[in-house]
Amino acid sequence: MFYQKYFPAPHLAPFVECYYIWENKPDATTWALPTSKPAVIESPPTGFGSIVFNLGAPYSVGTTQRNSIRVVPTAFMTGQATHQYRLYLPDHIHMLGIVFRPAGIGSLFGLPMVELTDERIALTDVLEQSVHYLAEQLAEAPSHSAQIACLEQFLSFQLIKRNLQPDRIDYVANLIVANRGNVSLSGLIEDAFLCRRQFERKFLQRIGVSPKFYARIRRVSYMCSELASQRWQINDWQDLVYRCGYYDQSHFIKEFTAFTGKNPSLYVRNNLELTQYLSE
Numbered sequence: 221m222f223y224q225k226y227f228p229a230p231h232l233a234p235f236v237e238c239y240y241i242w243e244n245k246p247d248a249t250t251w252a253l254p255t256s257k258p259a260v261i262e263s264p265p266t267g268f269g270s271i272v273f274n275l276g277a278p279y280s281v282g283t284t285q286r287n288s289i290r291v292v293p294t295a296f297m298t299g300q301a302t303h304q305y306r307l308y309l310p311d312h313i314h315m316l317g318i319v320f321r322p323a324g325i326g327s328l329f330g331l332p333m334v335e336l337t338d339e340r341i342a343l344t345d346v347l348e349q350s351v352h353y354l355a356e357q358l359a360e361a362p363s364h365s366a367q368i369a370c371l372e373q374f375l376s377f378q379l380i381k382r383n384l385q386p387d388r389i390d391y392v393a394n395l396i397v398a399n400r401g402n403v404s405l406s407g408l409i410e411d412a413f414l415c416r417r418q419f420e421r422k423f424l425q426r427i428g429v430s431p432k433f434y435a436r437i438r439r440v441s442y443m444c445s446e447l448a449s450q451r452w453q454i455n456d457w458q459d460l461v462y463r464c465g466y467y468d469q470s471h472f473i474k475e476f477t478a479f480t481g482k483n484p485s486l487y488v489r490n491n492l493e494l495t496q497y498l499s500e
Contacts (some may be wrong), residue, residue: 221313226368232375234386234394235324237268239371241364243276244313258308264444264480265301265437267397269325269336269428271343272296273358276314281340282306295343295355297325299336300428300437304480316358316367318375322393322434326426327386328378333428388412389426392419393434401438402465405431439464440479443472447488457484 222243228236258279273295282289283305326333331346343351354374361367392412396403408431412419423431443464458469466472477483482490 229372234390235321235328237319237321239368240317242313242315246311258310261307262304264304264441266441267322267438269299269320271318273316273355275359277310277312279310280308292340293342296340297343297346298340299333302338318371323390323426327384332425334424337428389422393427396435396438400442401435403435440476
């Protein structure tokens with residue numbers, strides 16, 4: 221399996237977290253996923269929206285929240301996820317994705333992100349026919365670097381068209397990410413130079429969830445990343461709880477289970493994050 225992240229050009233960095241290319245080819249037997257049944261990969265909420273182009277076989281996404289499994293569009297945009305979801309993947313994977321900073325989609329495309337929360341919407345439904353040419357470019361690009369260049373060109377045009385500069389909502393949302401969700405709401409309001417009502421309204425529209433809820437997402441996302449990669453052992457949990465700003469271990473367990481559907485002990489023993497496949 222091939223999975224590679226690419227960082228954006230400096231002028232796009234306030235809005236874009238990274239790009240990625242994810243491939244798995246059934247003819248490459250040394251690194252292909254099993255073909256007897258779809259591979260299942262779990263993802264907790266990350267705090268980042270995305271645009272995904274699927275150049276491989278169709279795949280499905282399921283959530284316990286909706287108790288359903290749906291085939292996703294070939295190209296789609298997704299807002300904030302508020303619960304863990306599962307990808308049901310075939311043996312032929314070829315995806316290209318843009319992972320946005322928390323306010324990136326709302327800023328670059330002027331979309332009301334609250335309408336995209338927990339949704340995967342066909343890109344043609346939100347950006348109309350202009351994306352067809354981009355999809356063709358990506359499919360015909362001769363290399364990974366050429367595909368990334370196509371994505372950068374697309375976003376750079378969007379940036380110029382909207383004449384954008386990062387504003388205080390971008391700054392505050394990125395601050396939550398930088399602090400792993402361990403922030404105070406009053407401090408964020410001061411940094412935004414807005415009254416509380418204006419701040420919460422603007423944040424909800426640009427990010428898709430409230431600032432308090434977004435901070436909760438980022439804390440759990442950080443913990444999941446640490447636990448899935450096994451950088452923290454069980455005897456380190458109390459330190460992790462402290463670093464993430466939880467009151468005590470019971471608060472930590474309750475919050476973790478609410479977002480992932482598993483308690484931390486079970487998650488360490490049995491998680492299906494992409495990290496597990498890449499480390500095999």
